[in-house]
Amino acid sequence: MDSWKEIASFLGRAERTVKRWETERGLPVHRLPGGGRSAVFAYANELVDWLKGRSDELDADDSSSAEVDEPKTDLARATVQSAPKVPVVTLAPAIAAETTPPPTNWPPARLAAWTVPLLLVAALILTFTSARHPFRFKSQSQPTNAQAKDLYLPADSVAVLPFTNVNGDLDADYLSDGITESLIGELAHIPQLKVRSRDSVFRYKGKDVDIQTIGTSLGASVLVSGRMMRKGNTIEISTEITNTRDNTEIWGHRYSGKTSDLISLQQQMAGDIAEKLRSSLTSADKLQITRQGTQDSEAYSLYLKGRYAWNKRTRADLETAISYFNQAIARDHGYALAYSGIAEAYSVLHFFDVNPGETFPKSNAAARRALELDPTMARPHAVLGNSEMEYDWDFAGGESEFKKAIELDPSDATAHQWYGEKLSLLGRHQEAIAEINRAHELDPLSPVITRVLGGVLAEAGQYDQGIAVCKQLTQDSPSFAIAHDCLFYAYWYKRMYPQAIEEWSTYGRMIGVAANMENAAALEHGFRAGGWPQGLTEVIAVHENRRKNGGYASPFEIARFYADRRDKEKAFEWLDIAYRERDSLLIGLNIYPQFSSVRSDPRFAVLETKIGLPKN
Numbered sequence: 071m072d073s074w075k076e077i078a079s080f081l082g083r084a085e086r087t088v089k090r091w092e093t094e095r096g097l098p099v100h101r102l103p104g105g106g107r108s109a110v111f112a113y114a115n116e117l118v119d120w121l122k123g124r125s126d127e128l129d130a131d132d133s134s135s136a137e138v139d140e141p142k143t144d145l146a147r148a149t150v151q152s153a154p155k156v157p158v159v160t161l162a163p164a165i166a167a168e169t170t171p172p173p174t175n176w177p178p179a180r181l182a183a184w185t186v187p188l189l190l191v192a193a194l195i196l197t198f199t200s201a202r203h204p205f206r207f208k209s210q211s212q213p214t215n216a217q218a219k220d221l222y223l224p225a226d227s228v229a230v231l232p233f234t235n236v237n238g239d240l241d242a243d244y245l246s247d248g249i250t251e252s253l254i255g256e257l258a259h260i261p262q263l264k265v266r267s268r269d270s271v272f273r274y275k276g277k278d279v280d281i282q283t284i285g286t287s288l289g290a291s292v293l294v295s296g297r298m299m300r301k302g303n304t305i306e307i308s309t310e311i312t313n314t315r316d317n318t319e320i321w322g323h324r325y326s327g328k329t330s331d332l333i334s335l336q337q338q339m340a341g342d343i344a345e346k347l348r349s350s351l352t353s354a355d356k357l358q359i360t361r362q363g364t365q366d367s368e369a370y371s372l373y374l375k376g377r378y379a380w381n382k383r384t385r386a387d388l389e390t391a392i393s394y395f396n397q398a399i400a401r402d403h404g405y406a407l408a409y410s411g412i413a414e415a416y417s418v419l420h421f422f423d424v425n426p427g428e429t430f431p432k433s434n435a436a437a438r439r440a441l442e443l444d445p446t447m448a449r450p451h452a453v454l455g456n457s458e459m460e461y462d463w464d465f466a467g468g469e470s471e472f473k474k475a476i477e478l479d480p481s482d483a484t485a486h487q488w489y490g491e492k493l494s495l496l497g498r499h500q501e502a503i504a505e506i507n508r509a510h511e512l513d514p515l516s517p518v519i520t521r522v523l524g525g526v527l528a529e530a531g532q533y534d535q536g537i538a539v540c541k542q543l544t545q546d547s548p549s550f551a552i553a554h555d556c557l558f559y560a561y562w563y564k565r566m567y568p569q570a571i572e573e574w575s576t577y578g579r580m581i582g583v584a585a586n587m588e589n590a591a592a593l594e595h596g597f598r599a600g601g602w603p604q605g606l607t608e609v610i611a612v613h614e615n616r617r618k619n620g621g622y623a624s625p626f627e628i629a630r631f632y633a634d635r636r637d638k639e640k641a642f643e644w645l646d647i648a649y650r651e652r653d654s655l656l657i658g659l660n661i662y663p664q665f666s667s668v669r670s671d672p673r674f675a676v677l678e679t680k681i682g683l684p685k686n
Contacts, residue, residue, distance in 0.1 A: 077112050081121075096120070100297075100308060100324070116324065228347065229266040229290035230254045232275040233307070236299035246298045247272075247381070248374030249307065249336065252362075253294065256340040258481055259358040260348050266290055267483055268381070270515040273547075285314025289514055294343060305329050309339060311346055321346050330367045337362060358446070363407040364398075372398035373408050380415055385422035385583070388415045406443035413437035413453045423585050425622045426654045430461035448479035452488055459492045460654035463682050468492065483513035487522055495658040496684060499530035517547040521556050528560040529661050536560045551580035563663050567602045585621070588612055606635045624648070626655040634664040641665075642673050649677065656681055 077099065078085045091097040098116040230253050235246040251268055258265045266288050274284060281293060296309035310322040323342060325335045337360040344351060344359045351359070364370055376394030379387045392415045398408040416433035420426040434457050437450040452475035459468035472489040475482065490505030506523045513519055520543050528536030540556040547553065554577040561570035571594045578590035589609055596608030610631045613623040629644035648656055659665065660683055668674055678685070 074110060077110070077117070080112075080117060098324070226262065227264040227266070227288075227290045228257060228292045228294060229271050229284070229288045230257065231284070231293055231295040232272055233295070233309075234297040236297050239300075242298075242300050244375050244378035245300065245305075245332075245371075247378055249296075249298060251377055251381075252336055252374070253340060253343070256336075256359050257294075257344060257347070258479065259355065260344055260351070261355065263347065264481055264512060267513040267516055269518055270513050272381075273515065281312055281317045282314055287515060290314060292347065300329065303329050305332060305335070307335060307339060309343070311343065329371075333362050333365060333367055333370050363444070364402045364405045366402045366405075369398040369401040369405055369408070372401070373405070373411065376408070376411050380411065383418075385419065385424070388419055388422070391415050404443050406440045406447060409436045409440035409443065410447060410450050410453070413440060413450055417453050417456055420654055422583070423622045425651070426461060427651055430457045430652075430654070433457050434461075446478065448475045448482055448485065451475035451478065452482070452485040455485075456488055456492070459496075460657055461652055463652075463657070465496065465682060465684070481512055483509040483516065483519060486512065487516075487519050490526060491522055492657070494526040494529050495661060497661050499526070502526050503530070517543060517550045517553070520546075521550070521552050524553075524556045525559065528556070528563055529658075533560055533564040537564075549580070551577055554580065567597060567605075571597055571605070585616065585623075603635055606631045610635075624653055624655055625651060626653040630662060630664045633668050636667050638668050638671065641668050642671070645677060649680065657683070659683060 074085045074089065078088045081088055083091075088097060088099075092099045098120055099110050099112050230250055233246040233250045235243050250271075254265055254268055254271075257263065270288055285291065285293060291314055293312045293314055294309060295312065296307060299306045304326065305328070306324065306326040308322070308324045310319050312319050321343075323339075325339055327335050341356060341360045344356065348355075362370065364373070372394050376391040376398065379391035379394060392412055395408045395411040395415070399405055399412075402408075413433045413436035416429045416436065419429045433453060437453040437457075440447055440450040451471045455468045455471035455475060457468075458464040458471060462468070469489075469492075472485065472492070475485040476489070479485065486505050486509035490502045490509065493499075493505060494502035503523075503526055506519065506526055509519045510516075510523060520539060524536045524539035524543065526536075527533075527539060537557060537560045540553050540560065543550065543553040544557070554573045557573040558570050558577060561567075561573060571590070575590040575594055578587040589612055592608040592612045593605045595605075597605035610628060613628050613631070616623045625644045625648040629641050629648055632644060633641040645656075645659075659678065659681070665674075
């Protein structure tokens with residue numbers, strides 16, 4: 071119920087009475103952030119709980135009140151109109167037995183005002199529940215076969231929208247985001263349920279978008295949404311489940327406690343939501359869903375702060391994330407999720423001009439420690455799949471790790487994405503595209519997966535298709551910088567140099583990293599002065615000077631520039647350095663078109679053998 075009028079209709083009282091009850095008697099009414107005192111909502115189950123045992127108290131209130139409390143609207147019409155919004159799935163059958171009529175000395179009008187709504191709730195419960203599935207409800211328009219379970223929605227997919235930080239306090243933003251992300255991870259353990267990823271749902275953070283529109287865009291039959299409010303050392307979380315087909319709320323609940331109780335609140339909320347989506351969960355399923363990985367509230371808070379920093383994906387934020395994860399581990403040495411967070415952060419730092427020789431060993435160690443603590447985790451296997459292929463050059467071992475990750479969590483779109491990327495770099499393009507398409511099916515709105523699809527198509531020689539995908543991505547996600555990085559490489563492969571330079575310059579400006587902006591500026595300056603060869607000369611000079619001055623630049627990228635300039639000796643000189651430094655980009659040696667000018671040289675075959683690359 072989302073107005074005073076609907077709340078009053080449900081209770082059979084005048085609006086001024088229920089407003090007074092909120093102030094004087096603690097009627098459970100909630101307010102929307104920024105909506106003023108009139109922007110209210112309430113859950114029917116909370117109202118029914120509040121009513122229980124208050125008959126005499128409210129009867130005395132009626133007798134002493136001078137107000138005329140009868141609603142102006144027709145009672146039957148009002149209760150019928152409010153009925154669809156009653157989240158009946160939260161009410162156990164036992165409550166229906168307790169909603170007995172008020173004492174017979176009540177006035178007839180008051181008796182009707184209390185009895186009709188409560189009998190309606192009881193009737194709905196009896197209609198919508200069964201002995202075998204207490205949270206199931208039936209509808210003629212819904213499937214009746216054995217596969218149509220629980221909410222009788224096509225509930226094979228759910229999206230958890232970013233929880234609203236009611237306080238509007240940026241210092242608490244990590245908490246609302248962390249609750250959302252934790253819930254996404256927890257619900258992902260529900261069998262036969264697709265849970266949309268963080269990347270897909272967080273595009274809606276802070277936006278007022280129609281529920282049905284979101285459901286259609288995400289391909290989700292059910293949305294979970296909520297609000298979080300922190301007051302001192304207490305926290306209140308309200309959450310709802312909504313049917314995206316008709317925008318009806320089918321369940322809602324409020325959780326409150328001390329901030330030190332956040333772990334237990336999160337466990338209770340995850341368990342409740344899971345049971346509403348699947349009433350037939352096994353004990354093992356429930357344990358997996360509600361497991362938080364630590365019972366130390368401070369460690370959990372530090373972990374959430376680490377995830378909040380990780381999701382910003384800059385070098386500084388990744389380093390901050392690693393610091394938070396380490397602090398969490400200092401409080402709880404057995405915190406597997408924190409080790410997994412460290413592994414993930416180190417696994418991507420090399421994309422930010424950090425020497426992979428420093429990051430991959432740390433990533434490997436953290437991932438293996440996470441699995442020692444919790445062998446059921448899937449993501450550390452995917453991290454190991456990356457590092458074993460990119461750094462250890464153990465391609466069979468890396469592929470086994472990816473397959474293990476997908477076996478443990480088939481709905482992990484990121485694992486499919488990473489696996490597809492590595493297959494593409496090994497020249498197995500059809501398999502790669504199949505994996506990326508699977509990732510896209512699981513997470514249709516992820517800009518990262520779309521960018522990877524464009525890149526894989528370009529690496530497979532389908533330049534126009536790759537360009538089309540990444541061009542569309544720049545329109546759909548204008549602030550997504552690496553869509554322009556995708557276009558740079560696709561245009562470079564196709565030798566459309568002006569377009570490549572324009573996209574690299576745009577990428578450098580958008581990402582805001584000095585090294586990337588310097589690279590793009592050098593390439594553009596050289597190109598304007600003497601064409602593409604001069605552009606390559608100047609960008610090579612920038613990379614080499616960076617290394618001389620103690621910074622990091624990929625030796626493989628330098629070799630690629632030299633090979634494209636057809637300087638064979640320099641290309642092999644830098645390929646040798648890349649081999650000694652175990653440059654992670656060497657895995658793509660066989661597929662990049664810039665090396666076509668040196669592939670006939672015997673030294674190329676020797677390098678392939680040393681790395682262990684499969685012959686294509």
